[in-house]
Amino acid sequence: MMDDLRELYQEVILDHSKNPRNFRHPADANHEAHGYNPLCGDTVNVYLKMGHNGLIEDAAFEGKGCAISLASASMMTDIIKGKTETQAKEIFAGFQKLVKGEENEFDAGEDTERLMMLAGVKEFPMRVKCATLAWHAMSSAMDDKPEISTE
Amino acid sequence: MNDMTTFDVEKIRRDFPIFAREVHGKPLAFLDSGASAQKPQVVIDTMRRAYLETYANVHRGVHYLSQVSTELYEGARETIRAHMNAASVEEIIFTKNATESINLVANSYGWANLKPGDEIILSTLEHHSNIVPWQLIAEKTGAVVKAVPIDAHGEFMLDKYLDMLGPKTKIVAVTHISNAIGTITPVKEIIDAAHDAGAVVLIDGSQAAPHMKLDMQALDADFYVFTGHKVFGPTGIGVLYGKAEMLEALPPFLGGGDMIERVTFAKTTYAKGHSKFEAGTPPIVQAIGLGAAIDYVNAIGFEKIGAHEQALLAYATEQLQSINSLRIIGQAKHKAAIISFTLDGVHPHDIGTIVDRGGVAIRVGHHCAQPLMDHFDVAATARASMALYNNRADVDALVASVKSVQEIFG
Numbered sequence: 170m171m172d173d174l175r176e177l178y179q180e181v182i183l184d185h186s187k188n189p190r191n192f193r194h195p196a197d198a199n200h201e202a203h204g205y206n207p208l209c210g211d212t213v214n215v216y217l218k219m220g221h222n223g224l225i226e227d228a229a230f231e232g233k234g235c236a237i238s239l240a241s242a243s244m245m246t247d248i249i250k251g252k253t254e255t256q257a258k259e260i261f262a263g264f265q266k267l268v269k270g271e272e273n274e275f276d277a278g279e280d281t282e283r284l285m286m287l288a289g290v291k292e293f294p295m296r297v298k299c300a301t302l303a304w305h306a307m308s309s310a311m312d313d314k315p316e317i318s319t320e
Numbered sequence: 321m322n323d324m325t326t327f328d329v330e331k332i333r334r335d336f337p338i339f340a341r342e343v344h345g346k347p348l349a350f351l352d353s354g355a356s357a358q359k360p361q362v363v364i365d366t367m368r369r370a371y372l373e374t375y376a377n378v379h380r381g382v383h384y385l386s387q388v389s390t391e392l393y394e395g396a397r398e399t400i401r402a403h404m405n406a407a408s409v410e411e412i413i414f415t416k417n418a419t420e421s422i423n424l425v426a427n428s429y430g431w432a433n434l435k436p437g438d439e440i441i442l443s444t445l446e447h448h449s450n451i452v453p454w455q456l457i458a459e460k461t462g463a464v465v466k467a468v469p470i471d472a473h474g475e476f477m478l479d480k481y482l483d484m485l486g487p488k489t490k491i492v493a494v495t496h497i498s499n500a501i502g503t504i505t506p507v508k509e510i511i512d513a514a515h516d517a518g519a520v521v522l523i524d525g526s527q528a529a530p531h532m533k534l535d536m537q538a539l540d541a542d543f544y545v546f547t548g549h550k551v552f553g554p555t556g557i558g559v560l561y562g563k564a565e566m567l568e569a570l571p572p573f574l575g576g577g578d579m580i581e582r583v584t585f586a587k588t589t590y591a592k593g594h595s596k597f598e599a600g601t602p603p604i605v606q607a608i609g610l611g612a613a614i615d616y617v618n619a620i621g622f623e624k625i626g627a628h629e630q631a632l633l634a635y636a637t638e639q640l641q642s643i644n645s646l647r648i649i650g651q652a653k654h655k656a657a658i659i660s661f662t663l664d665g666v667h668p669h670d671i672g673t674i675v676d677r678g679g680v681a682i683r684v685g686h687h688c689a690q691p692l693m694d695h696f697d698v699a700a701t702a703r704a705s706m707a708l709y710n711n712r713a714d715v716d717a718l719v720a721s722v723k724s725v726q727e728i729f730g
């Protein structure tokens with residue numbers, strides 16, 4: 170029974186969920202979005218500071234959620250810092266395919282290994298929204314759509 | 321006292337074909353009947369037979385099958401009437417589910433009677449389907465929605481309720497049993513006090529119907545609703561009981577075939593009794609299936625079902641309480657076999673996913689009762705809801721898998 174659960178709840182995931190990185194509201198954020206999963210009531214606010222050069226200078230989040238959504242938000246904010254908008258969205262597109270089980274190949278350069286930790290989600294279709302909530306919010310924040318709801 | 325010897329849960333489990341299967345290679349411990357209950361073979365067979373042998377539209381023909389189909393459909397209505405101890409079959413309206421039943425009353429009664437400043441009293445325990453229809457009608461009529469608070473145990477606060485009642489109170493709509501935490505509310509006191517204040521009362525019996533015998537004439541509610549799929553019947557069928565004099569005064573909700581007396585473009589007159597509220601082809605086979613489900617539980621008897629469930633509730637409460645860092649949300653004195661809980665440091669969704677791998681089906685989330693979640697300051701809980709077919713092994717499987725949650729989360 171426990172194999173795919175162990176795969177889902179790896180040490181790294183649990184660590185990120187218990188001690189989420191970038192869990193704060195930066196005063197100088199210039200893009201933000203509120204993500205909401207009406208199914209479970211989980212919420213996440215994603216804050217971005219986009220530089221003039223199109224680089225994400227800072228990324229942070231606050232919210233309430235399960236281990237999967239917190240870990241995913243925590244990793245995401247770490248990973249997208251220093252990337253361009255296009256790069257962040259490309260990683261999101263690939264990541265989404267990965268957790269939905271649509272593609273096994275996943276290449277996000279140096280971040281591949283870290284994000285692969287969340288690949289276990291593909292065995293749990295009901296949890297895909299948990300893993301992608303913060304990413305949807307990040308993408309909406311860039312597009313200046315302040316609310317997103319995963320339905 | 322030892323009537324319990326005739327309640328053989330293992331025999332009852334064999335009446336439900338789903339328990340023959342495994343989930344993730346484990347025996348199924350189905351503890352989510354509060355969301356929707358499993359179906360006994362007799363319900364499945366009755367519906368199958370209705371399609372195979374007697375199917376036709378009802379109330380609309382003189383041919384043989386239409387007559388048989390009508391008799392079965394109306395027979396189901398009589399079964400429900402007897403089960404609820406309603407005075408007349410005219411008081412039993414078939415709907416799609418509890419939600420539609422409540423919307424029907426909110427719209428029909430609300431449009432006809434609510435004025436700006438009138439008050440609709442609900443409680444913090446309500447399911448969203450006994451909140452949102454009232455908010456919608458309040459918005460359109462200028463009425464105001466108020467909620468009776470609950471205490472730290474999840475108990476309906478009767479004294480606060482009595483203080484809230486007044487000349488402006490038009491409608492009281494309260495649940496009989498909380499779907500999220502199991503509280504059984506003092507419905508009789510609620511109804512009598514509302515009547516003293518001149519208000520009409522709707523009771524949401526969605527969670528009561530699977531656990532107790534209903535008695536409309538003793539209860540004296542103006543409206544009482546429940547939903548078929550939670551009482552071991554099919555989806556797509558709900559019940560609205562309405563006192564005859566209430567229904568008579570109520571305008572129709574949906575218009576269409578079957579609900580009319582005479583239609584002309586100048587003026588249409590409506591059918592009487594339940595027919596006025598059953599527009600269009602009804603859920604025929606679903607009603608027949610619900611009748612079979614009600615016959616099934618009554619053949620076992622709610623006294624025995626209740627005793628079995630209460631014993632199981634006591635066992636499950638004791639077992640779960642022995643788990644470190646587990647907190648039971650809602651500890652009312654009178655509870656149905658529903659236990660909501662949280663685990664320190666673990667989100668209910670993670671609990672749900674992990675116990676599922678142990679074959680244990682529970683509901684995790686806000687249970688469509690967000691005001692109640694806010695009251696307890698949680699976003700979500702894990703909920704085990706039990707029914708007549710659950711046994712101690714189901715509870716043991718839950719307890720074991722909750723312990724495995726703790727192992728994983730360290």
Ligand SMILES: Cc1ncc(COP(=O)(O)O)c(C=O)c1O
Pocket residue numbers: 354355417418419420447449450495497498499524526527547548688
């Ligand atoms: C207390 C309560 N009221 C109303 C409902 C709504 O039932 P349905 O969705 O079948 O209309 C439910 C079940 O979800 C419930 O538990």
